[in-house]
Amino acid sequence: MFTLLLGACGTGLPSTLDDTLSIQGAAEDELRDTATLTINNLPDEVMLQVFSELSVKDILQAGQVCKRWQILSEEPALWRALRLSIHGDYPASEATKEQAIKHMLRVHVNTLTDLAAITHLVSKHKLNEEHPFNGLRTEMTDGYAAQGNETAISRKIDGFRYGIYGYEKNLKAADALNDSLARQGNKEAIAQKLYGLIYGGYGYEKNLEAAMVFNESLIGGQGNEDAIARKIYGLANGEYGYEKNYKAAVVLNESLIGQGNESAIERKIRVLANGEYGYEKNPKAAVALNESLIGQGNESAIERKIYGLLDGKYGYEKNPEAAVVFNNSLIEQGSEKAISRKIRELTNGGNCYTKDHHELKSWIEQEAANGKRWACYLKAQGLKYGNLGFKKHRDAAIQYILKNNIPY
16 A cells, blocks of 8 residues: 555556546536546545554655655554554553554564564663563563672671681671661661560670660661561560550551551551451451452552452451452453462462463453453463463464564
């Protein structure tokens, strides 16, 4: 079609179409007046309709023909219409030429096997950024050690404490080095200092008041969630140098809930279900609070309900069948986490679903046939790599990817 457009640009349409567009006079003896319509005489609306039938590549080429075609090729309405024909996996509000190009690049990369070529294109065009199916992709870890070589620092501290690794025993030096790590938020150093101050050890003398002061410094200086949890637990149980004070524990936790603190909310639900931290046991109140959060779309609350139904926690009665029904309802709403949960458990076995590769494959194929793009993506991956219950079939994978424009 693009070749036809170029051939017709400024030259008139083929003679068969010219004949159909000729204007015939009423009188037989009058000469016929023929109006020849060229492509450049077509209204913008018609041109955009023609452009919308082209491929992304052809539109980009057409945009280089002349100024008018360049302007038409940039028209937002064109790219909104094209998004549907190329199965663009991005919102209509983000339908632009750049998004369409990126989508088709992902489709192309998805058909490649050369790792070097894939890596080059992904890096060059940033194809991993804002990927539509990030929630369903398996991420690889690089296995690098944490920065700062904490193992070496920990060895040096132990060397000062016990006179090993070539260091002379020096408890003050060990404490000073451990304190410096604790101030930087190092969890192991914090735990060792607290344990040492509470029970005596790691070179520290037992000092409950110092333990409480240290914990308070973590709350005030760093807003440390673990330190906050320790304070609430300490107030409720008389630990970590705090005096037992149920009321103060509840007040502190409620103040955090008022700030939208997820940990405090989860803590209240858990303790209402069991009766701890100064709260009276009230499973119904625990469930009501969690359900109110689910109504707001809170993912943590959704997770709690599923595991609550599976194990009889958080105030819910044990009901594995209800957990499956609930997760399936989330899938119908398009929840990637619910989809991932079902895929993971049908693949490996789990609490909601039993391991069943045949059911997994059938479910993916059914959802793909229903037009669910996440399922189309997974079917392509299954055919490409021989997982998710599919047999590896490289040619079928490429055909499916190209037919449905499945991105990498």
